[in-house]
Amino acid sequence: MVSYLMLLESDNDRERFQYIYHNYRHRLYRVAKSILQSEELAQDAVQDTFFKVIYHFEKIRALPCRELEPYIVTIVENTALSILKKERHTEELDENWDIADLSALPEDEAAYIHIVELILSMPDTYRETLTMKFVWEWSESQIAKELNLKLSTVSVRIHRGRVLLMELLRKEGYRHDGL
Amino acid sequence: MTDCEFTEQIRSALLDATTERWASVMEGPEELVWSPKHQRVMDKLYRDPFGTAKKRARPLWKKVLSAAACVLLVCSIALGGLLAFSPSAQAWVQQIVAQWFGEYARFSFGGNAGQETGAWKATWLPEGYEPVEEDNAQPFTDIVYENSDGTFIRLIYAPAGSSIFSTNNEHQNHEQVLVNGTTAYLSRATLQGETSYLVWTDAMGEVSFMLSTTGNAENLIPLADGICHLGAATRDGGKHR
Numbered sequence: 275m276v277s278y279l280m281l282l283e284s285d286n287d288r289e290r291f292q293y294i295y296h297n298y299r300h301r302l303y304r305v306a307k308s309i310l311q312s313e314e315l316a317q318d319a320v321q322d323t324f325f326k327v328i329y330h331f332e333k334i335r336a337l338p339c340r341e342l343e344p345y346i347v348t349i350v351e352n353t354a355l356s357i358l359k360k361e362r363h364t365e366e367l368d369e370n371w372d373i374a375d376l377s378a379l380p381e382d383e384a385a386y387i388h389i390v391e392l393i394l395s396m397p398d399t400y401r402e403t404l405t406m407k408f409v410w411e412w413s414e415s416q417i418a419k420e421l422n423l424k425l426s427t428v429s430v431r432i433h434r435g436r437v438l439l440m441e442l443l444r445k446e447g448y449r450h451d452g453l
Numbered sequence: 454m455t456d457c458e459f460t461e462q463i464r465s466a467l468l469d470a471t472t473e474r475w476a477s478v479m480e481g482p483e484e485l486v487w488s489p490k491h492q493r494v495m496d497k498l499y500r501d502p503f504g505t506a507k508k509r510a511r512p513l514w515k516k517v518l519s520a521a522a523c524v525l526l527v528c529s530i531a532l533g534g535l536l537a538f539s540p541s542a543q544a545w546v547q548q549i550v551a552q553w554f555g556e557y558a559r560f561s562f563g564g565n566a567g568q569e570t571g572a573w574k575a576t577w578l579p580e581g582y583e584p585v586e587e588d589n590a591q592p593f594t595d596i597v598y599e600n601s602d603g604t605f606i607r608l609i610y611a612p613a614g615s616s617i618f619s620t621n622n623e624h625q626n627h628e629q630v631l632v633n634g635t636t637a638y639l640s641r642a643t644l645q646g647e648t649s650y651l652v653w654t655d656a657m658g659e660v661s662f663m664l665s666t667t668g669n670a671e672n673l674i675p676l677a678d679g680i681c682h683l684g685a686a687t688r689d690g691g692k693h694r
Contacts, residue, residue, distance in 0.1 A: 300483075300485050302485075304478050305475050305478055308475075308478045317488060318491075320485065321494060321495060321498075325506050325509060325510075328498075328502050328503060329510065331503075344468040345468065347475055348467070351471070351475070386465075393466055393467055393470040394470050404463065404467060405471075408463045435463075436463075439459075439463055443459070
């Protein structure tokens with residue numbers, strides 16, 4: 275981590291970070307406050323998020339502009355959820371998943387919209403695991419360490435999420451070569 | 454659809470779902486106003502994002518290894534000259550133990566260990582600075598002075614026998630100076646945005662002081678010289694009894 279950070283340090287990177295700080299700090303705070311319902315904890319979450327922005331900087335630098343905000347929001351959301359778990363002295367949040375009734379959606383809607391709907395219906399535990407896997411591109415062991423979970427639990431969540439999303443796409447007529 | 458395309462679909466959908474879930478919250482009116490504690494960290498992170506993050510990310514084992522490999526210099530500032538020429542001074546010995554590690558320095562204090570500090574005040578401040586925060590949570594007193602640019606000077610004092618001060622040690626030059634005739638340690642920042650420190654005790658070795666600033670290190674010595682024990686306005690930090 276240390277050598278990685280040293281490689282990144284340049285005036286451009288510093289300016290890019292300062293741009294992110296100026297443009298997103300209030301928006302990130304609102305997300306954190308909404309989750310934590312506490313000014314102090316929300317500030318902790320936003321501060322941690324800006325440190326994580328630097329740790330993720332190699333990826334953030336390569337993001338297309340439209341993905342920058344949601345990417346950073348995934349960080350603050352997961353950071354706030356992690357703080358919330360500590361405050362509640364519990365490892366797990368709600369695992370119940372009432373999978374959205376996707377049959378109600380118009381048949382001509384793009385499958386992509388259905389995927390978004392499905393993700394929106396997921397409990398936080400699944401969504402944060404999938405975010406770490408597919409957005410942050412972390413290994414399953416990294417995710418297990420971060421979430422203080424067994425590797426098998428992480429694998430099950432990722433597998434279940436993938437299978438449901440693949441199933442959805444198959445219903446829409448897509449054929450996934452990896453199945 | 455290949456596995457790669459499928460993964461990209463999930464990734465993109467996760468990001469879009471994030472936007473959809475939080476869009477209305479993010480447009481809210483509430484603004485972030487940092488607490489002083491958070492503000493200090495964020496100021497540092499803003500000025501030097503990668504250096505600050507690097508320090509925070511340093512694993513504990515590395516700090517321990519660094520400590521184990523350190524060159525330990527025990528500097529007994531016994532005020533040799535004073536002891537030699539002043540019999541009364543021989544009644545006590547002031548001692549600062551300075552430990553120099555790879556990335557930080559630690560100062561602990563021997564000699565007469567007082568239990569209380571009383572209140573101390575800076576009688577001189579650099580132009581433009583004013584006190585913005587004071588925390589009297591015993592045993593430490595922590596006062597922050599700030600100018601309009603947001604540059605701060607921080608004064609911490611505590612009973613010498615029960616205090617240890619730590620300072621950054623990576624981008625500083627070190628020298629011994631005098632504060633009201635008492636030997637002090639000045640760590641002068643060599644990079645803009647890094648912190649300079651001044652550590653010393655009062656003449657009796659009862660109260661330990663540390664000043665730190667990201668501004669001009671030259672301000673620290675006159676500021677320290679002007680620190681007085683309240684109720685003894687004519688006495689300075691070196692003459693508190």
